[in-house]
Amino acid sequence: MNDNLTRRAGWHDALPIGFSYFGISLALGIVGRAAGINPWLMLLMSALIFAGSAQFVLISMLLTQDQIIAIVAATFLINARLILLGITLALHFKQTSLLKSILLASLLTDESFALAINKINFTKGRLTFSWFHGAALLPYFVCLAATFLGAQLGGLLTNPERFGVDFAVVAMFIGLTYLQFESDRQLPKKLQLILIASSFVMIYFGMMVIPGRLLILVVTLCGCALGVILKHVYF
Template sequence: MSEELDVRSAVKETLPTVFGYIGIGVAFGVVGRAAGLSPWLIFLMSLIVYGGSAQFITVGMLASHSPILSIVFSTFLVNSRMILMSMTLAPYFTEYSLGKNLWLGTLLTDESFALAMNKLNFTDRRLSFPWMNTTNMISYSTWVLSSFLGAILGNFIGSPEKLGLDFALMAMFIGLLILQMISDRKMNLNLQFILVGITLALIYVGMIFIPVNLLIVLVTLLGCGIGVVIKHAFF
């Protein structure tokens, strides 16, 4: 990554994540097609809902004829982590209008958030609307188009797992995590490894007692709290 915050640098730095979007987007399209959704309905869902995990859950619940309110509530719970992410990035865009901030928050994803947090290590803790908007738009357009492609290919692909498409998103997150850890010049590397281990342990234990829809949000809040305590006590 560079210290530039223009459109060109955003394109260059976002392109590596595109392959992850393509893999999981195609997988979603195939799954949606297998559930009986038309390619155009899958396209509209990606265009409007724009939430990878939420869309997978929605397709599954639609296939099982779940009530609409249950689908809406589940989608809200799964995507509620975006509230925390948006609040984390908001202080870096105070110079821009409310409309621009709402636009950035609407198209924010886990991947673009991770890229933004990593970018802060190279720009003296600064972000710009052109850079963030370009990152979001590349992610958005790639997701919509790849899910539509997957819906078309769904007539020929029986199971995305056979092609390893189900692992694409996980692989991308692992890569983004590693980049974030090695690039953060202000955070002790040992502290980061400790927090990763604690997070994994919390998720492992939490899956036994807590519904998956709530687990991500609860572990995020608890992990942040533990991280603050450990940092101030030992680092």
């Protein structure tokens, strides 16, 4: 990664996201088809929701014919962390017009957020609409194409997990955690290590009581508070 903020650079920087989304979205399409959802509806789902984990949950709830309001509420909770990501990222787009802000926010994901935050370490805090939009559009189109392809392939490929594609997203988070740790110049390294360790402990014990993706939100809220406290007391 470098300090180039053109649309082209955005596409280039987003290649790893595109690669990992291809596997996940293909699996999503296959799972959706297996659950009896029409490929065009799967395409619509990816186009409008564009959040892998929420879509897997959505498919399982559609399968059990849950109340619409319950599914919508679950989706909101799973995706509520996007609000936190949005607040953090929006600070770097204060000068961007409202329409452009809405356009770029519409494609915000964990991965594009992480990529953008990492990019900041190379650009002295600057981000542009062109760069982010390029970096977010590539994974979006990959996701749509792969969802549809997966839904079409449907019954042909039964167990996509066999090839390890589901680990692509985890690998990305490992990479992004390390790259963030390595290149962040604002927070002391020791404090970052303590926070990573505390996030591990909170995830481990939190899993007893709070379901999956909601736990991520709770851990993030608590971890950041811990960070502020530790920074003021010890650093």
